[in-house]
Amino acid sequence: MHEDQIYLELKRHQENNEMAAMATIVRREAPSSGKQGDKALITSDGKVNGWIGGGCTKGIVIKEALEAMKEFSPRLVRIQPSTGSPEQKGVKTYKMTCMSGGSVEVYIEPIMPKSNIIIFGRSHIAMALCEIGSAAGFAVSVVSDLAEKEMFLNASNVTGLGSYNRKCNNNDFVVVCTQGEDDEKSLLAAIESNPGYLAFVASRRKANGIFNALKKQDISHEQLVKVKTPAGLNINAKSPQEVAISILAEIIQIKRSEESQLSTPLSTQEQELQDDLYINPVCKIPVQKSTAKHILEYHGEKVYFCCDGCKESFEKEPEKYITTLP
Numbered sequence: 001m002h003e004d005q006i007y008l009e010l011k012r013h014q015e016n017n018e019m020a021a022m023a024t025i026v027r028r029e030a031p032s033s034g035k036q037g038d039k040a041l042i043t044s045d046g047k048v049n050g051w052i053g054g055g056c057t058k059g060i061v062i063k064e065a066l067e068a069m070k071e072f073s074p075r076l077v078r079i080q081p082s083t084g085s086p087e088q089k090g091v092k093t094y095k096m097t098c099m100s101g102g103s104v105e106v107y108i109e110p111i112m113p114k115s116n117i118i119i120f121g122r123s124h125i126a127m128a129l130c131e132i133g134s135a136a137g138f139a140v141s142v143v144s145d146l147a148e149k150e151m152f153l154n155a156s157n158v159t160g161l162g163s164y165n166r167k168c169n170n171n172d173f174v175v176v177c178t179q180g181e182d183d184e185k186s187l188l189a190a191i192e193s194n195p196g197y198l199a200f201v202a203s204r205r206k207a208n209g210i211f212n213a214l215k216k217q218d219i220s221h222e223q224l225v226k227v228k229t230p231a232g233l234n235i236n237a238k239s240p241q242e243v244a245i246s247i248l249a250e251i252i253q254i255k256r257s258e259e260s261q262l263s264t265p266l267s268t269q270e271q272e273l274q275d276d277l278y279i280n281p282v283c284k285i286p287v288q289k290s291t292a293k294h295i296l297e298y299h300g301e302k303v304y305f306c307c308d309g310c311k312e313s314f315e316k317e318p319e320k321y322i323t324t325l326p
Contacts (some may be wrong), residue, residue, distance in 0.1 A: 005175035006041050006050045010111065011045035017171050019044050019111045023052050024107050026076075032102030042108075044069060046276070046288065050107060054204070059285040062096050063105055068110040077106045077214075095283065114139050115171045115255060117248075118195070120161075121178035122147035122185040127173060130155050130246035133252035136248060143189070146181060155265035161185060170258065173251045175231060177201035184213050193222050197254055199247060265323055267281075281321040282310035 006022075013020045024039040033053045040050030042065035052061050057079055078093045080103035087093070096103055117133040119126045122233045134141045134154035142158045149158050161182060164323050168174065174195040178186045183202070187210055190198055200207055207229040214224065232246030233253070277286045287304045294305040298318055305311040314321055 003039065003050075006039060009041050009049050013041075013043060014111070014113050019069045019110065021068050021108055021110045023061050023065060024051075024109075025052055025104055026107050027105040029080075029103045032096075032104045034104050034106075038203075042066070042102040054105060056094070056096055056285055057104055057106070059280070059287050059306045061108065063108075063286045064092055064106075064290070065108050068108050072110055072112070074107070074109045077108060079104050079106070094285070113171050115173065115251075116141060117251065118143060118166070118168075118172060118174045118190075118193075119155075120144065120174070120176040120190055121181060122151060122183075123177050124240035125177045125179070125243050125247075126175075127151060128241045129177065129247055132241075132244055132248055133251075136252070138251075143186070144178075144181075160167050161189060164189050164193075166193050168193045170196040172182060173197045173255075175199045175201065175247055177231070183210055187227070188214060188217065188219065191219060191227070197251065198227050199232045199250070200227050200229040201243065201247075202229055204229065217241065278304040280304065280306050280310055282313050 010020060010022070021042045022039060023042055025034045025036055028034060028036050034051065034057055038051050038053070040048050040052045040061070041061060042048055044066070046062050046066065048058065048062065052058065060077060060079055064075060068075055074090070076091045078091060079096050079260070080093070081096050097113050117129065117138045117139050118141045119129055120143045122142070126142065130140050130152045131141060131154055140152075140155045142152045142155045143161055143164045144158070145161045147158050149155070152158055166172075172195045174190045174193065174197065176183075176187050176190050176199070179201065187200055191214070200210075202210070207227075231250075232243060233250045235242070235246045237243045237246045276288050276290050278289050278292070279285075279288050281303065282305065285306050287306050289304055292304040294308055294311040296303055296311060296315065303314065305314065
């Protein structure tokens, strides 16, 4: 797969709110099949898009990429004939068991789906939030019939209120800071998009007035209580910039809290991947049964290997490894 195609695949996963990991060979010694600069995108279902080598290397990279996504932590993976080097923080060392030999070092970086801040309105708070939200790494969109692109240079797009029809997910953070311009219409559109986080920049008195108007439009009490108002953390903010900082701080607090609690049950797809992985009894490297090329049958059971070297070692001394069979 060409590098441009890898990045297109990455973009598609981010748009679909899916995690992935980018693996890049940063160093190699011949005769390893992977070359310096080769890269691949590993998705959460264990698929490899690109090339980082086969045999031992592929199995190790899949294993470490899945761990990197689970822990939200990058790592350098070193695969070499000898594992005698001292342990280093952030470095995982494996023994190269493939008969082809050589060594490679692969940097694996987990890539989280990009979080979005969707701002309704063109107020000074809206402009300040767009600027600092973009600087913090969020993708920022603005929804307003009166806003101009020149007012929000850091926004990825500026959309009219009538054109807004987004269905949000937990990676979308919506802030209504219209401050007198289309308050009711904007808050209604924001509520109907059903984001995980929705804040309304208004005093409690003003917010209650808007809420009462929305109740007449069949917006339920359960929908209204999800609206955070006043918006942001209570830091005694006064200026538009300070209010924007308090809102962004609250968004980051919620985002990081959700990330730390991502110990959800395995999805069907993830369970299928777990079932497809087989621990090579020789080098303890996971092998995908569906794509394994080195297989033999021992006492009526299939044994899968990452490379010809492991298969040959097992054939010579099966009793040495039989106790470690999965």
